Amino acid sequence: MIEENPTTGQTALDPNEIDGLIPSHIMTRAELDRLEHDNIVDALDWLDRRKPKDVLDELFLRRLHQRMFGEVWRWAGSYRQSDKNLGITFHQIPVQVSQLLDNVKYWLEQQTYPPDEIAVRFHHHLVSIHPFSNGNGRHARVMADLLLERRLDQPMFTWGRGDLASIGEVRRVYIEALKAADGLDYAKLLEFVRS
Ligand SMILES: Nc1ncnc2c1ncn2[C@@H]1O[C@H](COP(=O)(O)OP(=O)(O)OP(=O)(O)O)[C@@H](O)[C@H]1O
Numbered sequence: 326m327i328e329e330n331p332t333t334g335q336t337a338l339d340p341n342e343i344d345g346l347i348p349s350h351i352m353t354r355a356e357l358d359r360l361e362h363d364n365i366v367d368a369l370d371w372l373d374r375r376k377p378k379d380v381l382d383e384l385f386l387r388r389l390h391q392r393m394f395g396e397v398w399r400w401a402g403s404y405r406q407s408d409k410n411l412g413i414t415f416h417q418i419p420v421q422v423s424q425l426l427d428n429v430k431y432w433l434e435q436q437t438y439p440p441d442e443i444a445v446r447f448h449h450h451l452v453s454i455h456p457f458s459n460g461n462g463r464h465a466r467v468m469a470d471l472l473l474e475r476r477l478d479q480p481m482f483t484w485g486r487g488d489l490a491s492i493g494e495v496r497r498v499y500i501e502a503l504k505a506a507d508g509l510d511y512a513k514l515l516e517f518v519r520s
């Protein structure tokens with residue numbers, strides 16, 4: 326039933342992860358998209374009420390993923406347990422995530438980069454680690470926006486003002502910009518997030 330294409334920048338789920346699907350009636354990708362979308366809307370409500378001060382806390386990072394996907398996937402909020410076409414080897418995830426959070430705290434203290442670049446680098450590093458089996462893009466976009474809003478005192482990114490979830494021009498530009506960032510060139514991503 327649910328298949329994903331690695332060339333579109335999405336992570337394919339393995340059978341164990343599909344076992345983690347909570348609603349038993351899902352037959353199509355569209356139904357799944359809809360359930361995830363509703364779950365994320367509730368999570369954003371929760372975030373508005375909660376206003377976490379410490380966005381750069383590992384427990385919060387996981388709890389946010391749990392809130393965004395926890396009605397759909399049993400493994401929401403837990404790091405992945407297998408390797409993917411994207412991301413680091415899964416054993417390294419806890420260490421790399423906490424190192425990234427420490428690095429970002431240091432960039433904030435030292436003002437190593439301009440504010441947008443701190444948030445862009447954070448976003449890109451987080452999706453590159455790819456801590457979860459799915460939902461990494463959506464989760465890491467919210468994390469970057471929270472960092473901007475709560476720690477950098479900047480407006481959230483516009484992320485191309487398009488539907489990033491579906492395969493189209495906006496997503497193509499986003500994935501291209503991430504690939505440039507993989508090669509340490511952040512210019513395209515910096516431009517994209519404010520376009
Ligand atoms: N070359 C790349 N380098 C870094 N990150 C990438 C690259 N290609 C894709 N990504 C990230 O991986 C995400 C896809 O991973 P995943 O399927 O776990 O997230 P998602 O939230 O389900 O995706 P979507 O963006 O479709 O909502 C993309 O949104 C993007 O952020």
Ligand SMILES: [Mg+2]
Binds near residue numbers: 459
């Ligand atoms: Mg996905």
